[in-house]
Amino acid sequence: MEWSQVLQDPVLKDLPYKIELNEDGHIVMSPASNLHGYLQSRLVMELAKKIDDGKLLVETSIQTSKNVKVVDVCWASSRFIEKFGFETPYPKAPELCIEVRSPTNTDREMNEKIELYLAKGALEVWICESEGQMRFFCHEGEIAESGLVPGFPTHIRV
Template sequence: MEWSQVLQDPVLKELPYKIELNEDGNIVMSPASNLHGYLQSRLVMELAKKIDDGDILVETSIQTSKNVKVADVCWASSQFIEKFGFETPYPKAPELCIEVRSPSNTDREMNEKIELYLAKGALEVWICDSEGLVRFFCHEGEIAESGIVPGFPTHIRV
């Protein structure tokens, strides 16, 4: 299955959970809890306080080497938006991709998403767990704080 087919399928349009495609083109569905949505919104609000250039995006589809993945929150520079607009899915990852980890996510899944987003051009990938702890990653590995958004909190209030 291709991403354009997912977007056009009337049966899939109103599903209350995130859809991604795995490397075989199969749909992978992840039900999102209210906590998940809350953490997404808190991340967006904190980003908006700390960064005024570019755009903050949610549920951002990105074409990776293992098909389409959907980052929970992204920040894209104005140069990125100027180049790619709102192309769906993006052929390259925005500079910052953030995943809110659900209890069902494994370490392997999270590590794979970090690698996939960085390989597609992200400069940083953040993982926020269900307790609100935020971890920052770049091409060199885990870092103590974001270089893109210095001073971003390591803990989001739950």
């Protein structure tokens, strides 16, 4: 299945949870909890205090080497938006991609998403653990704090 087919399918259009496509074109579904949504909104609010350029987006589709992944929160610079607008899915990852970890996410899944987003052009990938603890990654590996958004909290209040 292709992402354009997912977007046009009336049955899939209004699902109350996030879906992605794996490398075989199969739909992968992830039910989101209210805590997951709360953490997404807190991340957007914190980022809005520190970034005034570009766009903050949620549930953003990105074409990766393992098909379409949907990042929970991201920041795309004005230059990125100028080039890609709101193309769906994005052919390249925005500069900052943030995943909120659900209790069902494995370390392997999270590490794979970090690698996929960085390989598609993200400068940093952050993981927000379900307790609100933040982890920051760049091409060199895990870092103590963000270089893109200096002073971003290392913990999101739950």
